[in-house]
Amino acid sequence: MLDADECERARVGRDHRYDGRFFSGVRTTKIYCRPVCPVRPAKAANVKFYPSAAAAEAAGFRPCLRCRPEAAPFSPAWNGTRTTVERALRLIKNGFLDHGNVGDLSDRLGIGPRHLNRLFQEHLGASPLQVAQTTRVQRAKRLLDDTDLSMIDVAEQAGFRSLRRFNAVFADIYRRPPSHVRRIRHLMRR
Secondary structure: OOOHHHHHHHHHOOOHHHEOOEEEEEOOOOEEEOOOOOOOOOOHHHEEEEOOHHHHHHOOOEEOOOOOHHHOOOOHHHHOHHHHHHHHHHHHHOOHHHHOOHHHHHHHHOOOHHHHHHHHHHHHOOOHHHHHHHHHHHHHHHHHHHOOOOHHHHHHHHOOOOHHHHHHHHHHHHOOOHHHHHHHHHHHHO
């Protein structure tokens, strides 16, 4: 629950600690703001507090153009391009690039492939394809460690399109073939 007195002190003092924790709607203008809004504070009698931007909008207020409530802390806009990269990572983790390509992924995210590659380089230091390959190899390693699936089943479930590609990528990353990793696991069980 919001304490009106505490919210009022934070709003008038433009206290950054409260940014994103509540929004203030001004009845006379029908605009809602973040507590850090740079405009002259409205009279307390004309202000009502809301726990979220959605609650303020549901009450009939529109967002302030100065403080941009959509960019409040913990909102997707506040996270900036990291949000796009996180969405892409979730899609890759769920196998999107196992059957699609970077162009399809960027279309799904609503950006161009070159921009997606730039974002991945900026935030992760690797391309979407490199991230997808690492994800597949790690998935395959877990399957090798935790199951007795055949190599072709491991390759398929890990997201590789062929056993040959699986063997080549796995050997490149782990510096040994997947069968060697499986043999080590069997030796360790004894």
